[in-house]
Amino acid sequence: MLGRYSLHYHLVGDTMRGSSVIGASIWNSDNRWLTVHGTNHLIVRDCVGYNSIGHGFFLEDGTEIDNVFDRNLAVQAALGKQLPKQVLPFDFNDGAGFWWANCLNTFTRNVAAECDQHGFRFEAAPEHGFSPVLPIRQPSGEFKNTDIRTLPFVKFENNEVHSQRRFGLNLGGIRGVATYDELVADSEIQSQKVRAGHVQGVGPDTEHPFVIKGFKAWTTHWVFHGGSPSVLMDGLDAFDCNYGIWRSRMDMHEYSNLSMRQMKQKHFYHPWGGTSEVNDSYEQNLKVTDDRPPTTVITHITRASDGKVKVHGTVADASPIRHVMVNGQPASVDEHGQWEVLLDAKSGSGVIEAAAEDVHGNKEALPHQKRLTDDERL
16 A cells, blocks of 8 residues: 555655664565655664565655665565556566666665565666656755756665575666566557656766776675666676676776676676777776765764764765764764764753864754754753
8 A cells, every 4th residue: 555664754855864774674665674765864773674565675756865874784676566656657566676767865885685576676767658858956955956867876885685585786777577467469468567666767967977996795696786877887706607797788888897607608698789889997987076065964963071072974976975064063983974073061052063074174054953952951
């Protein structure tokens, strides 16, 4: 049933900035684990989803940005059916551990295993009257109509798939197999389901490509399938799989640091698009530029001794962080973007403000502000 999910963030935009789902365990769900709909700045970390009908960790309508999915486990997201009156008509709800239609989010250290169709799946297609041009919030806070197919990841690093029946990572490509009844007599229905979700050759520009780092795949049929142009894959470790890079569109694709061992069929199978030229200079086509500022979230505040409070949060960016400043004080930031700082709870206006700057000088224009509660100030 549409809207009936174990956890559901429904059209809250930026109003719940600071909300997080940490350490949740969701199992035997008849309808997904976590649905994020029209919501930004949500932190999802250390969660486990097991046995879902339909997609597991699911971003619903293509407007969701600046969410962080870090160190989550998705096991057995199973084939479902399209939901009545669902927002995106091209989505067949066919069992992805992680599914999204807007890549401008962070996916780090996540694992998907034994899902029916995809470990990780990006889909965005102008099909059945749907337009992929949507109002997307800009770093300034304004909204701009943007083709969601052109938006890169904030970060996609160190994700992993195990024992995937179909795709490890499907980035804007064809479905391949959409249902168990793939051998139905109506070949046109079959063809529609296979083609659905394809980005149709539209992707980011060469300065803001999809950057995929440190991807691992074990015992998976197709490790990576890309329908999107402008992809930089740096680090792939695949073992005991059937196909490595499968039927991918090679327009402005660059690959480095690949390791594929005990592959049963092909390391590269039927690449298409692009040119016939082979060039070992990995800066030949893509000129990766980070001109987008970091985003900071205050996740929680804990009381310390002597009128102090410890402020905890997360920062996300494509580049290393120069600093996170909280009420004028630098926070301690670890390699995964988690930060904390000790402040005097009794001074000032009782408002905590956090903002970040990356090593390229991109500064956050919209700091996160949170007012201390009376209990936190005591």
